[in-house]
Amino acid sequence: MIGYAAFSELSLSNDSDERGHAAHLAALAYLGHDGSADEQAALYAALIGFLDDTSVKVRAALAYGLLHSDRAPRPVMLALLQDSAVISRAVLQYSPVLIDADLMPVVAQGEASALAAISQRARISPRLVSALLARGERGLVLRVLRRPEVAVSASSLESLSHHWADDAEMRGALLDRADLPGTVRLALVRKVAASLSACRMVRGALAPERLERLVRDGSEGALTAIGEAEAPDRRAGFVSLLVAENEIHTRLLLHAVVSGRVVFFGACLAGLAETSEHKVFSLLESGSSAALSALFDRCGMPGACGRLLVRLVMLARSTDLADDVAARHYVVTTLTEELITEYDGEIPEALEEAFCYLNEQNIALARMAARGVMASFARTVESSRRLPLPGPDEQMQLSVA
Known part of the structure; x- marks a missing residue:
């Protein structure tokens, strides 16, 4: 506690540290005041008086005392906003008293440090976000994008993706955003x-065919994941774009089911058949083979491709493809064996690409399903058990390389 007489002496001291202490005390006293109106007026006048102090330390002490409070007097905070850079930046970043109308002129004409301070405010309105992004300064755009709690309009995100498409760091910041x-x-x-694909290091490390396959598989996996994650009100537009660009084909549909992205699979069928998702999901869940064949025929996949997808749906009904790798492996293995049996090993040309995809998935899923199986088995069996190795006469010799 300090009396008003002592406070007055501190305020008039020749020592800037003492005057700064008095300014900070005045700020705290004003914010916590619950006494008479005369007393509050005197404290308010003291705050105004410290704005004219010649020492930046005194004005900074005043600012930091008021900085985080929504009860700070606006005239004082607006005056501090026009103060030295260190004080102004702090007010821009932290003061809840400032509104968009106070900040917009700074966004329009301010320096990079001031814009950076605004971009780090606890709350940034959509209007302010749009104004900050409109400045087009790379560092500032990255700061805004890296704040997932700050809402950015879809149109702004699309515009940024076009403008910064060749910037890897900016692409990463955009892809990190859930919205x-x-x-x-x-x-x-x-x-x-x-x-x-164009990176010299990547092209030097992988054979062209393998690189092409990895990029294709990764792109298809990303596409199905994006389609599955899209909100229902936006998924129709996403699928419509794929339909318009002729991006939905048998291989993609197979991948959607095998990877457990059945929502995206159903949305694609609804888009191709120009029917409701509800009707498509009803057919996928309980429709007969004939009904499913009619659906795929309407989607433009008659004949062998349609029959392949019907089989896949029938197999997938009894398994959990979303989380069970072993179930995926079972479905792919069964589907592959049925195709070989049906066509007596002579796979039709229309199914060759789909069959190659199933082979690739069979290998990948077998590896995933096999991880840890032997280690788990070894922990559960008796220690006396041994591997069933062949006898000496049964051993095979490799020819000399």
Whole structure:
């Protein structure tokens, strides 16, 4: 506690540290005041008086005392906003008293440090976000994008993705945002795939065929994941874009089911058949083989491709493909064996690409399903058990290389 007489002496001291202490005390006393109106008026006048102090330390002590309070007097905070850079930046970043009308002129004409301070405010309105992004300064855009709690409009995100598509760091910041529209995310993923394919280090490390396969598989996996994650009100637009660009084909549909993205699978069928998702999901859940064949025929996949997808749906009904790798492996293995049996090993040309995809998935899923199985088995069996190795006469010799 300090009396008003002592406070007055501190305020008039020749020592800037003492005057700064008095300014900070005055700020705290004003914010915590619950006494008479005369007393509050005197404290308010003291705050105004410290604005004219010649020492930046005194004015900074005043600012830091008021900085985080929504009860700070606006005239004082607006005056401090015009003060030295260190004080102004602090007020811009922390003061809840400032509103958009106070900040917009700074965004329009301010320096980079002032814009950076505004971009770090606890709350930034959509209007302020749009104004900050409109400045087009790379560092500032990155700061805003890296704040997931700050809402950015879909149109702004799309515009940024076009403008910064060749900037890897900016692509990463955009892809990290959960509110990025699916169509924009897909375009950026394709840009990433193209950049990886063109990267000299990547091309030198992988054979062309393997690189092409990895990029294709990764792109298809990303596409189905994006489609599955899209909100229902936006998924129709995402699928419509794929239909318009002729991006939905048998291989993609197979991948959607095998990877457990059945919502995206159903949305694609609804888009191709120009019917409701509800009707499609009803057919996928309980429709007969004939009804499913009619659905795929309407989607433009008659004949062998349609029959393949019908079989896949029938197999997938009894398994949990979303989380069970072993179930995926079972479905793919069964489907592959049925195709070989049906066509007596002579796979039709129309199914060759789909059959190659199933082979690739069979290998990948077998590896995933096998991880840890032997280690788990070894922990559960008796220690006396041994591997069933062949006898000496049964051993095979490799020919000399």
